[in-house]
Structure formats: C-alpha cells, structure tokens
Amino acid sequence: MIKTWMTPWLLMAVPFLGAALSLLLRASLQRMKTSALLTTVACLLVVIGTPWALGDTLAGVPFLCLLPLTAFLSLLGQPLHRDNTSAWTATLVLLGLGLGILTAQAPAHDVMLLILPGLLCILLYRYQSGATSETWRGLSAYGLSMVSAALALVLTTPASTVALLVTCATLLPLLPVHSGFIATLTGLPGNLPAFLVFLLPTVGFHTLLTLLPNLTVTTLHTVTILALAGAVYGSLRALIQARPLPRLAYAALAFFGMLWWYVADTGTAPVQATVYLSAVGLAASGLLLAWYAIRARYGDIDLRALGGLAYPMPRFSTLLALLALAALGMPPFGVFSGFLGMLLMPTFTPSGPFAVVMIVWLTASWYYTDLVQQLVFGRQRVDVRYDDLRQTEFASLVLLLLLLLALGTAPSRFFDSYVPTPPATVAMQEGTWIR
C-alpha cells in the first residue's frame, strides 16, 4: 500500500524511469519520443491517482496536473530529429524534479531545490558552451541560486528565508537575478524553453508561498520595488527585441514581475494568483512552441524576415494570434481571469504603483501585437516555401489554448476543490493555494 510520505518519490520515480527508458530506446527516434510521451501520461495518471489511492486529497492537484500536461504538450509537436533527443530526456528529468519539489517536505524539498539550478547550469553550459554573455549571466544567476539554496539548508531563520527568497527570485524571475530565466528561454534547445517557462516559475512560486508568512514588511517592500522595476524593465526590453525568443523571455519577466508585485504588495497569494501564474506560463509556453515550429522550418530568423503567413499557413497564424491574445491578457483566457481575479480580492487596494502595473499590462498589447503582425500579416514572400503546422504541432497548440481557456472560464473554486483543510503552511485567506 502507498503511504503519504511515498507520494513525492513516486511522482519523481515515474519520469526518472521514463528518462532512463527513453535513453535505452535512443536507436529509434519514434520509439524514444513515444516513450517520453507515455511517461508524461503515466505521470499525469500518478498525480491524479495517488490521492485517490491514499483515500486522501492532494493539495493543488489541478495545478500539479498542469506540469505533466505541459511536458506532454511541449514534447508532442517535436519533430523526430537526433538533436532533440537530449532535450526530451532532460524534460523528463526536470519534470520529475519539479514534481518532487512541489510535493516533498523539507529537507528533501530544499535539497531538490538546490539540485534544480545545478541541473540548469549543466544544461546551459552544455548547449551554449559558455560562448555568449547571456549564458555567463545565466550561469551566475543559477550559481547564486545554488549557493542561496545551500545556505538556506545550513542557516536558521530569518537568514534562511532570505536565502530561499533569492532562489525563488531566480526561478520565478525577479530583477536583478532574472538572467538565468532569460538565458534558459533563449539558449536551450528543443522543447526545453517551452517546458521550463512553466516549470521554473511554478516551482519558484510554490517556494515563495512557503516563505510568505515569514517575510518581513521591509523585505516585502523591497520586493515590491524590485518587482515593479522588473516589470517595467521587462516590458521595455520586450519592446525592442527583433527576435522572438528574447521578446517572449522579457515579456514573461514583465508578467511575472506583476505577480511578484501583487504578492509582495498584498502579502497574500490567492488561488487567482496561481491561475495567473499558470496561465502566463502556459501562454508563454504556447508562443515558444509556435515559434519553435517556425524555427524548425526557417531557422532562428529575425521577425522582419518573414511575414504574410496568414494565407499560406492559416492554422499556424490563427493559433499564434489566439496565443498572443491569451498572453497579452485578453478574455476569455486565463491570464485575464487570473489578473482580474487577483485585483478583485478584498486584500488588494488600488494605489500609485497600480498605475505602473497597468502601463506594463498595456505595453504587452504593443509587443505581442507587433509579433503577430510581423509574422502573420503583411506581404507574402515568394521566395519562401510555406509549410503549415503538422498534426502533432497543431494538436499541442490547440490543447494549450484549451487549457488557457479552461483556466479563464472555470470558476476558481474548481481549482481549490482539492485543497485540504486546515491549510498546511500558508493560510492567508479563503481561496489560497496551499501546499
């Protein structure tokens, strides 16, 4: 029989075994990909099945399900190519680690939190060979993250809290330690950016929730300022990027900055904040996957080099436009619902910085619309051979959109229906997401 303490290890074991199996099947790309996909499905079943087998509820199961689902969707559209195989295996390993962090208690949780940036350092180093300044910045940020996580293990509160907060800030990006997040999204190959843009903030946010009750007013005030600065900085940087990957990375920084601001400003993390977090992650993931489809066909080109995809690639164009809509915060998708839901909480009072946040929110319409406009509209090029999305690519993007739609339209009570009472660690108000 399964015991409660086994849950995180079980959740970790499935993807780790899947990763090992996929390595064994390296000879056949088709088999390897199928095995990776089946592993994520098995993982999803374990996430749903474990609380059922325990006769208990597992907090935040709907959100936990999003992790294997995102891994599945990010893998689904991948073309069968030898260059992608290591990214598939890494996805499974990171999925296992992510699930472990989200479900384990200290000290296992803290140890795994130390391993995650270490693994990211290896991946960054492996795939970029330390050639660019962005990589070095990313490596430094993750290095700092590892040091902080290690210090948190040995120090006592409040020093350990601050150390863990730094680790959180590298995963759920916060100025000035956002470089790791940016380097991950812009530098890693295959489906890894699309998966990590969801995984890292989720892990960071989850850790932040455990820290929140212990954060002092001064710390929260500092985080508020950094979050606002990060949101503005991310927006400005996203505005001027000619290449989609950095644009999407900085846009994600801006949107996560708004989340940091909200949490620090109100000192709460209602379930709507989790909806927002998941939706921003999923929307960014969708856009990264959409861009990957283009990159697989035409390489990592400048936005201005391609255009007029609306007629020759209607499926891609429609999905890209819808994903951009979701990402910039239009209804009925999750980003809008989450954001509005957060602002409607009784703990939130509109103040001066709210105007800054609204400007950041507004700026997103500028750079996301520009992204769509550059790719989808304009004159069609005669020297380019257009090839619309394949079935698997199409399916992965459609499913992502459906998830975003579900996050936007489902009543929030659906998301905390699994939340046990009394709350285990963070009990701020009704509707909070609890470990």
Add this chain to the structure above:
Amino acid sequence: MSFLALVPLLPLLTAFIVMTGDRAEQDQSARAGLFPVVAAFLGSLIALWVVTSGDPITIQLYDPASIANLAFPIGFYIDRLSAVMMVLITGVTTLIYRYSMGYMYQDRGYRRYLGMLGITTSVLLCMVSSANLVMLFIFWQILSWLLFLLAHNHAHAATLSGAANTFTILRLSDAAFLAGIVLAYSLYGTFEFQTLFTRAAETPITLSLWPDLGWEMNGVTAVTLLIFIGAMGKSAQFPIHTWLPRSLYAPTPVHALLHAGIINAGGFLLNRLAPLYGLSPTTLHVVFVIGMLTAILGATMMLTQNDIKKTLGFSTIGQMGYMIMECGLGAFSLAVFHLIAHGLFKGTVFLNCGNVIHKARQEPSFPPIDREAEESEFSNLTWSTGFLTTLLLPLVILLVTHGVLRIPLIESQGTVIFLFFIWVTSSQAILSLTRIRAVASWKVSTAMLVTLIIVVFTYLFAVESFTHFLYPNPEVVASYFKAAALPGRLFDSLVVGTTVLTILSWGYLYAHAHGRTVKIPGWIDVFLVRLYVLFMNRLYLDQLYLKFGRMVTLVAHHLEKRLS
C-alpha cells in the same frame, strides 16, 4: 422570456455557417448566414416589445455573491436601453450583411469578412445586454481586438499600421476602464449595476490622492473618470480619436458598422452608468468639455480633409463629440436619440461611399469640379427666411415648450439644453438649404419652414417621448440635469457665445454672397492659413504619438546598450 438571451448568440451562428461551409459553395453559405442575422433582428424587436410592456429581462448564470466566479460572470440584463441598442445593432447589421454579400462578392476574404461581421455583431449584442460591469468590459475588450481584425486587408502596409494603431489606442482606454472597474469594486464591493448605483449613492467615499498635499477626490468621480477614458477610446474622443481616421482603409461596409454601431459604445456606456455619472458633477463637466472639444475639432478637421472617407470619419468624430457633450450636460436620452439618428444616417452614407469612390475612379468628370454656375446668384428671400427662422426659432420653441413638455426641466438648465440642440440642428439644416441659391427661392423658403417644423417637432416630441421611454421617472431626468448644471455665468456665456457665432455666420454668408469683402487684419489671415494647415494635418497628433513611441523605444535601446 429567457430565450431572448439567445438573441446575442444568433449572429455567431451566421459566423459558423459562413466560415465552416465549403469554399465552393460560399454564396449559398452567405445566403444561409443571413437568416440568423434577420432572426436576431426579429428577436431584438420582440425583446424591445417585451421590456416596453413589462420589466427588464434578467438572466444570471453566476452567483453574484461569490467572488470566486467574478472573473467571468456571464449574465444578461435587457432593459429598454439594451433593447433599443439591440434593435439598432441587428437592424444595421442586417442591412450591412445583405449589402456586403454583393459588395464583397469574389473578394479573397469573403467568408472571413462575413464571419467576422457575425462575430462582431454577437459581441456587440452581448456587450449591450451585459448583466454586470465585468461582462460588459470583457466584451468591450474583445471588440477592441475585432476592430483590429476587421481592417480586413492585412497585406496592405497602411491598413496594417492603422489596425495596430487602433488596437493600441483602444487598449489604452481599456486599461483605464479596467482600473475604473477595479476601483469601483474596491470601493463598493459589487459589479451589479443596480447594487453599484445604490451603494455609490448611499456611501460617499473620499479618496486621498496625495495625503501630504491634502489632495482628495470623490470615489464616484475617480471611478467615473476612469471609466470615461474607456468610453473616450471607443467613441473616438479627443485626444485619443486618432485611431478612427487611420482605420479608414477597411472596406466601406465595415465602416458602416463601425460608425453606425461600434463607435456608439461610449454613448451606451455613459447611459448604462448614468445613475453613477449623475452622482458626480465634476465628471459630467469633464465629459462636457471633452465632448465639446471633440465636436469642435472633429468638425473643423472634417472641413479640411480632401478624402471622402476621412471627411466622413471626422464628421463622425464631431458627431460623437456632440453625443458625449449631451451626456456631459445630463441629457443622456438625447445622446441615445442622437446616436441612433447618426448611426442610421452615417451607415447609409458609408454604404454609398464605396460606390462614389468607385464611380470617381471610373469617370474622370466625377465629382464635378466646376461649381461656378452654382455661385452665380443670391436669393434675398431664401436668406431672409433662413435668418429669421434661425433667430426666431428659440422664441417659438420656448413658447411651445411651456405648454407641451412633460419633463420638469424648467427649473434647471435642461430646457435650455434641449432648446439649444433643437436650435443648432435646425440652423444647420437651414444653413445647408441656403446653398440652393436662386433656384425657385420660394420653394427653398418653403423647404426651410418644413425643415424647421420637422426638426422642432421631432425633437420636441420624439426626444421627449424617448426620454420618458428610457428614463420613465422624471425626477431622475431632472437629477441628471441638476448634477450636470454648469455655473450660471459660464452656461449663459456659452449659449450667448454660440448665438453670436450663428448670427455672425449669417452675416458673413450674406456679405460673401453679395460679393462684399469683410475687412480682416493681415495677421488674422496668416493665422487662419496656419490654422488650416494645422487642422489639415489633424493637429499633428499622429506624429506626436509616433514621436512618443520612438522616444520610448529609444529609452529602451539606451537601457539595453547600458546593460550589455
């Protein structure tokens, strides 16, 4: 009567039929798609009849007491205002759809265009029948995106740039609207219209803007001002009107819908929230000023354009300013009356506009350039009739009004406002008639008198009845006028100033027609030329915004350079 909630969804069926059918059979699909639109129109008429003879229809698919559901609260509230708007929207859409079936025939994006038309109509219907502020805002935002897509020809660089500009500016106003909603909820804890109005009236709240300096603002004023910025965007109010002229590359039927339906959203919003606006004289004064500025600038810019669609576009901006100004004066029902009249008129003009452009491209002699013959003679009889009717009109109306009107406006500025608008409208019509110079001047004079009677009686009875229809409680109407009342001297000066301007224009017209020169100092002439250039270039606002955008980009580049 809950089936009436399906009316807003019927045009979606049109979109489905048109967009999913076989491309080879797109004509049949388009014809089939017309039926749901007509059904929506009939449904709207039924809704109007139902709410006229009974209470408003309320359908809530959410629990307003639970905050968990408020991010996407779907419900319908169809009262007389909603029903009137629904009839207008579906009526105009039916005509536009039928017209577009021929106009857009064989266009590459025929199906997409008709489908978008269906979706836009559906969104508009959902917006006007929203049960609460959040749902209204959700559809308000979707409309912003649809306006981007309705530009239609996305391979054309200017169209594309105009569409992006439209979306960005509309999002700016959407952001303010969202801030207004959040503030309203934070202060009053509800989005339900009636509850919001009651709570706002019962609990006066003062917000401290800058505690150190002692800056304070009434809560209702802050909320209504923010929401008004939202209305300014959709209704193209100065200084965020620039999207409308830039979106004029879209097909003309799109403009018929835009100018007859979508752009009225601002007027609808102010009417929907009239009880809230009625609580804030400050906001109403701001609304009045913005509306007045837009009306003046829009009309002036219209006179300096040399492109038929731009001329019509600026005419719409001017009319929207007029409509918003009416709201700012507390004449909310008058604004709805105005938007319906303008919508029908402008829709017709835009539908014909494409043919005129087409004809002008085919026939070099069209439109005729030589207008010498028209200017040859001047009729004293026509001029005198026009002059006298225009000046005597206020007195006549005043005498009639005392005996006929049922609205208690005499004690407030309301009467004068109504009279003023009647006067301005009839003066406009009569001034136009004087351009028919010596051609059977007695007939023209008769036409003037008939116009006068039509305008006066339409305004007196239609507007009065319409006010009673939309706002059955006369005390409520009076309270809006009272809240919007301008300081006595300012109001008097405005009325006197406009009267003097009208008389002067009659004098100028007379002198000009007799070939007499009015002595104007040289610097005024130079100033007028500069002014003309300024208005011809639309006050250089487009360039100003572009410069601002470039400045932001420059700052961002500078930042990036520094950090790398």
